[in-house]
Amino acid sequence: MLKFSLSRRVVIGAAAAAFIAISGTNVSAAGKSEMHVAFGDVPGADMLNFLAAVYRAEKRGVKVKVSYLQSEDIASQAVVSGQADIGVGTPYALIQKVKAPIRMFYQLSALRFFPIVNVTKYKTWKDLDGAPMYVHSRGSGTEAIMNLMAKKNGIKYASVSYLPGSAVRAGAMLQGRIGATIVDSERRRLLLRKDPNKFKMLPMPTINASDEALYANTNFLKKESAAINILLEELLQVWREVNKNQNVILGMRKKYNLLPDMHKKDVKEILPYYKETASTGAFSNNGGGAAAVKGDFEFYGFAGTIKGDPKSHKIADYWYLGPLNKALKKLGTM
Amino acid sequence: MSSPSASVATPIASPSFRISQITIWRVLSLILLFGAWEIAGRVPISIAFPTFFETMSSLGTMIIDGRMAKAYAKTLEPLVIGIGLSTAFGIIFGVLMGLSRKFQWIGEPIFIVMQAAPMAALIPLVTFLYGIGVAAKVVAVVILAAPIIVLNCFRAVRNASPSLIQMCQSFQGSQIQVIRKVIIPDAAPMMFSGLRLGVAAGFIGVILAELLITPNGVGDLITYHRSVAEYADMYAAIFSIVFFAAVTVGLLEKAEVTIFRPEKKGAA
16 A cells, blocks of 8 residues: 555656656746736837747747836836836936946847928928927937937027927827927828828938847846747847738738737738838848947937947947847858 | 813923924924935835935036026926916806806816816827917816816805805895905915915926926926936936925915914914
8 A cells, every 4th residue: 555655656756747847848948937028119010020029939938928118218117127027128328327237139120210391391401400390308319310410411400399209299290280300100101191292201311220129137138048049039030021021010910910909090001111111121130239239339329328439338238149149140140 | 080280280382392393203204204215225226216315416416507497497387377377267267156056067067077087198188289388288287276276266155154144144245245255255265275286286287298298397307317317317306396396385385374274373
C-alpha cells in the first residue's frame, strides 16, 4: 500500500515537474505572463501594423496587453513607475534630465508632419512672415519643424500658439479660425480632400527623426530578452511587408480581426495612410537603429528636448540596440 | 452632577490666545505636509517626484525670471472676465429665480444640469462653438462658476426670513422696498458664500481649459515642464496655482465673515 502510495506520489511529482518544465520553457521563450504596452494615443489606423506584429508575437507565445492612455507623458510615467512594461514615444528628456532607467529599442515611425495653409490667407513660406502659427505644444516636434522652416526661409512668426492634436488643428483650419498650422498625414489628407482649392501643403525637406519608438525599463529589456526578441522579429517582418506592399495591412486587419469596431469612414483611410506614410520612408525596414538615433540627436537637440552638443551624446545612454541587432542578425538588414 | 467649583476651574481662553493656538496648529499642519513631501521626494517615491525644497527653489527661480508673472497674466484674464460675468448675471438671475416661480421653473433645471455636467466632457462643444481663444476659456469658467452663484443666490432669496418680510409689509413697505431693504440684505451672506464657491470653481475651469483647450498660462507651465521632464518646475507651477486659489478663496472667506458674520470672527 505504502509502495503504491509512494509510486503514485512519484508519478504526481513527475507530472508536476514535467508541467513546470513545460511551463518554464514557455516562460523562458515568452518572458513573463503578460507584456503591457502603453500607447499615449487613442487606437487608430496608424496602430494596425503594430497590432498585427503583436498578434503574430502572441501566436509565438508572447502575451501582450495594449493600453491607450491620454498622452505620451502619462505612458512614460506608467513605464517608469512599473505599471506598464513598454511605452511608445520619444522620452529623450526623461532619460537625460531625470536619468530614468529606460531605453528606446525600436523605431516605430519617423517624424512626418505637414505644414498646411489656407491659400486665401497665405500661399508660400514667405507669406507666413509675421503670421500667427499654431503647433501641437511647446517643445514638441511640430514646433521644432516650424521653427526650423522659419529659420530656413528667413521669416519670423508673429506668435506661436499651442493647439494639442492634429485633429483639433485641422478642425480649426476647417472652421477658418486659423490660417496656418502643421498636421499629421491623416489630417493633411482630410483637409486636402475637404477643400483642395482652399488648403495647400507647403514644401518641406524630409526630417530624419523618430516620431514614435518603443522603450522599456532596462531591467525589463534584459530580463525579458526572449520575448522582446520575438516581438522585434515580428515588428520587422510586418514593417517590411507593409513597405513592400501596403495592401497587406487590410488583409492583416481582416485575418487577425484587428480594431474590428473601426468606423467605415476610417477603414477607407487605412490604405491611403499606409501608402503615403510608406512612400515617405517613415517605416524603417531595420527598426531605425544607430542612424535614426543620430538624426534624433540633431533634431531633438534643435527642438530643445535634449540639451547639449548633439555630437557629445552617446547612443547607449538613450537606446538599447542589443535586441534589435539580434533580430536583424536573424532576419538580415534591408 | 457637576460641582460649582469644577465650572469655575474651567479656563476661558482669551481671543488672542485662541487665535495664536489656531495659528500654531495650522503651521504644524503645513510643516507635517511639507515634511512628508520632502521625505517622499528624497526616498524617492518616483523619479518624477521632486522634493519640497527642489520645488520651492524652482518656484523662486520662476518668480525671479518672470515666467510666473507672464503665466499668471494669461491665466487671470479669462478667470477675471469669467468670474465677473458669472457674478453679474448670476446674481441677477439668481435673485429673479428667488423672487419669481416662473423664472425658477425656467432657470433651475438648466443650472442644476450645468452644475452636474462634467466640464471636461463639454470641452469639445465649447471649442466648437467658441473656438480656441480667450472666449472658450471664459465660457469654461462661466460653466463652472455660474451655476453655483445662481443657485446660491436663488436659495438665499427664496429662504429670506418670512417674518422680516411680513414686518416690512405691515409697515406699508412696497414690493421694491421689501426686496431692497429686507430680502437682499438678509440673503447677502449666502449670496457671498456662493460667490466664494464660484471663484473656487472658476479656478478649476480656467486650469481645465488651459490643459484641455490651448495650453498657455499656468496650464502651459504644467504641460510644458512635464513634457520636457522638468518635474520640479512642473510641481512649482501646480503648487503656485493651488496656493493662489487657496489664498484667494481664504481671503474671500475672511471678507465674508468680517462683513456678514461678525459674530463668527475668531471662531474659525
